[in-house]
Amino acid sequence: MTHIIHDPLTRRWRTTGTTLATVIYLFLLVPIAVAVPMAFGPTDGLTFPPTSYSFDLFRVFFGSPEWLNPLFESLEVALAAMALAMFSGVPAGYWISRHDFIGKRVFMGIVMSPLIIPSIVSALGLYLYFSYLRIDASTLSLVLGHLMVTLPFVILMIVAGVNKLDRNLEFGAELMGAGPIRMFLTIVLPQLLPSLVSAALFAFLISFDDVVISFFLAGSNTVTLPVKMYTALEWEVSPVIAAVSTLLTAVSLLVCSVAISLKKATPTEI
Numbered sequence: 130m131t132h133i134i135h136d137p138l139t140r141r142w143r144t145t146g147t148t149l150a151t152v153i154y155l156f157l158l159v160p161i162a163v164a165v166p167m168a169f170g171p172t173d174g175l176t177f178p179p180t181s182y183s184f185d186l187f188r189v190f191f192g193s194p195e196w197l198n199p200l201f202e203s204l205e206v207a208l209a210a211m212a213l214a215m216f217s218g219v220p221a222g223y224w225i226s227r228h229d230f231i232g233k234r235v236f237m238g239i240v241m242s243p244l245i246i247p248s249i250v251s252a253l254g255l256y257l258y259f260s261y262l263r264i265d266a267s268t269l270s271l272v273l274g275h276l277m278v279t280l281p282f283v284i285l286m287i288v289a290g291v292n293k294l295d296r297n298l299e300f301g302a303e304l305m306g307a308g309p310i311r312m313f314l315t316i317v318l319p320q321l322l323p324s325l326v327s328a329a330l331f332a333f334l335i336s337f338d339d340v341v342i343s344f345f346l347a348g349s350n351t352v353t354l355p356v357k358m359y360t361a362l363e364w365e366v367s368p369v370i371a372a373v374s375t376l377l378t379a380v381s382l383l384v385c386s387v388a389i390s391l392k393k394a395t396p397t398e399i
Contacts (some may be wrong), residue, residue, distance in 0.1 A: 161378060168375035170368065186372035196369060199357040206268060206343075206353060207336040210275035214283045214332045219325065222287025223317060227296075241281050251277065252345035259346065266348025274342045279332035286331065290324030291317070330384045338377070 168186055170179030190196050225237065243251060255274045259265040294317065302312040340355040347356050354373065361367045
């Protein structure tokens with residue numbers, strides 16, 4: 130039932146809040162509205178609005194190893210970091226949610242500390258540590274660095290998903306003779322599917338879009354796409370950056386749309 134607001138002061142505050150939120154959203158969307166048209170402009174420079182429209186910038190991007198190699202490196206690192214984060218974060222999140230132990234809050238604070246520590250501090254620490262281990266400037270160092278950033282998000286989303294599950298189903302499976310692993314695979318994981326998909330896609334996007342950690346850990350042969358974009362802006366103003374930005378925006382929207390669709394289509398209870 131819809132509640133009608135008769136208080137003029139309440140209506141005024143509600144209108145002000147709605148207007149302010151609209152202005153903020155429009156302000157955040159302006160860079161996208163500028164970058165996307167520029168991606169279809171000429172190849173001789175960045176102009177807004179474009180003097181002509183074509184797909185030439187996209188052809189330059191997909192035809193240049195200078196841009197494709199960082200793209201493939203970003204995909205490789207993001208997929209590896211996502212897989213490791215899911216492989217370790219899903220059982221960890223389930224165990225943390227289902228068990229109480231001394232120092233649980235402290236333990237969770239340590240696990241979530243990468244979300245609090247500034248990225249540049251973490252990147253510098255990882256760079257010095259991996260340099261000591263002699264694995265810096267490698268794909269392995271990038272994957273491990275991105276794992277440190279993505280793992281807390283995966284654990285947090287899995288913990289939130291497990292807390293919504295009906296624990297009686299797990300007890301019932303155990304009473305029927307199912308072992309812990311079989312119960313986890315047949316009872317818990319099917320119910321966690323929306324959280325699993327969201328956590329995996331979110332981990333992929335965080336890794337794929339990372340700049341700070343990748344900038345410190347990348348080598349001459351392991352440059353990721355965001356680092357390439359940053360250096361291109363620093364040393365040259367390449368029009369291809371607009372096409373890359375548009376592609377990254379489209380990928381992010383596509384991944385979010387898939388995650389939302391799967392979450393709506395998947396039942397949360399069985």
